[in-house]
Amino acid sequence: MPDEALLTLLLTASDDEVRGTLASLARSRRLAELYDLAERNDLSYCLLERLKRAEVDAVDKFTPPPDDGGILGYLNASADLLRQESLEVASILRAEGHNLCLVKGATVGELYPEHVHRHQNDFDIATRSEEDFFELARALLHRGYLPRVFAIRLSERNTLEGSLSAVRIDTECKQTLWCDIWIGVQPVNRSRARKFPVSFWQALVPLKTGEPAPAISSRITILVNEVEERGILRLKDLIDFAVLSSLGHRAQPSEAAGADCNWKLFNLLRGATKELTPSVGRLMVGTPLGSSRHSIELRYPISVSEFAEPVSEHEAPLVRFLAVSSERGRTACSEAYGRLVIRTPFGTFASELSYDAASERFFRSKDQYFGTSDS
Structure with missing residues (x-):
């Protein structure tokens, strides 16, 4: 096959x-x-x-394997429910004047042809600032979400950048709804992230539902970053790329999506999408519609880990924290059980690394601080 x-x-x-x-x-x-x-x-x-x-x-x-919800005995919510939930959450915060936008699945799925179903396992929302992030995190708490993983770093201005993963557990329907919040950046792997410039936010466009989303060129770059994070290129990624490239736009990331796009990986996606003709190629503007004379062998998914860009010594790494308590309060850092512990308005987290290792990565200079030092 x-x-x-x-x-x-x-x-x-x-x-x-x-x-x-x-x-x-x-x-x-x-x-x-x-x-x-x-x-x-x-x-x-x-x-x-x-x-x-x-x-x-x-x-x-044909019964697809259960869409594991990340919790024993629970399954992921349907793609339709996740899309509806993402729209509701985003609209609440937008109505209050906060800067955020939907990203990834919800912004690609609406561009799919009507006869093609696009599945998603969670929903993602990007926030422009630390303030917007805190408000969104509070809104998710009110909707029953529980924080799970906090991957963050401090910017030059001592503000948070990174992501928060949260889940809402529906005990009646035995299903979970997962949400990832991005704080000013898109995580690329467990320790790296790419910052969104001001132009990214200035170029937002409305979805069919009216909610804001990145420009098409930015969505392409986000897809490229996602493939780099995963380290695996799948046929689903090629369909996404083809759909995004079919809207009359040039199939290349713009400066609005970030000047540090992984161009080698972008060119790989573009070339692979054009190669798989006519099925995927027909979705791309400017691609020949003739059938390929040679059957393409079974190759996907394929590893693209060799295309990952090296980490710059000047780039602050992300530090992963795990939720350990529902205790909430004024932002503060402390040491407990050999771990760096951060209390926030939406929960308390402990570093995966030891206190010394996490502190060295998180506070990269003596001028950096985060919250207070009370215990």
């Missing part, structure tokens, strides 16, 4: 062609190959919805 066959099935095949392909695969006992390829490229639910629309007889035999 070559990569292009799966993409053709999802993007361009008619219902009759889908049913014919599945019948052929069933006769040759190759359905498992199709399902495995979809699963490894995060396209299981996309394939499931396509089979349902085509009324494929074998659809009842």
Whole structure:
């Protein structure tokens, strides 16, 4: 089952062609190959919805693996529920005048063709400042969210940059809703982040629902950064790239998304997307629509870890803290049980690293401070 066959099935095949392909695969006992390829490229639910629309007889035999909710016995909320939740949360804060925007899944999924389902496991919101972040964190607390992981650094102005991961646990429906909040940056890996310049916020555009989102060029750069963070390039990423590049915009990140975009990885995505013709290529402006004469072999997902950019010695690293208590209060730092502990208005966190190692990474100069030193 070559990569292009799966993409053709999802993007361009008619219902009759889908049913014919599945019948052929069933006769040759190759359905498992199709399902495995979809699963490894995060396209299981996309394939499931396509089979349902085509009324494929074998659809009842295809059950995607449970979408693990990160908590034993719980599953992730549906993509539709996550999108609705993200819109509600963002609209509340925007109405109060705070600077934030939706990013990643919600801003890409709305651009997909109507017949293609885009699955998402969580929702992401970027905030412009530390103040906007604190207000959003408080709003999530009021909606029943619990903070989990706090990956942060101090900027030159002693303000927070990084991300907070939080979850809302629905005990009645046995499901979880995960949210990631970005604070002025997009995390690229466990210790790095790329800062959003002022121009990023000046170039925001409305989604169909009216909520703000990054410009198309910025969404492309965010996708490139996400692939670098994951270290794996999937077929789903190529569909995202093709959809974002199909809107009449030049398929390259603009300065609004950050001058330090990983251009090597961007060029890899662009080249790989054009190669997978006609299925994905048809979604890209300026790409030839002719069929490829050579069947593309099974390759995806592929490792792209060699494209990761080295960490600059001048870049402040992110320090990971784990939620340890629901105790909230005025921002303060202290030492407890050999860990750097941070109390915030939305919970208390302890560093993964030892107190000395975390302090050295977090406070990179004697002029930096965060909160107070009370215990």
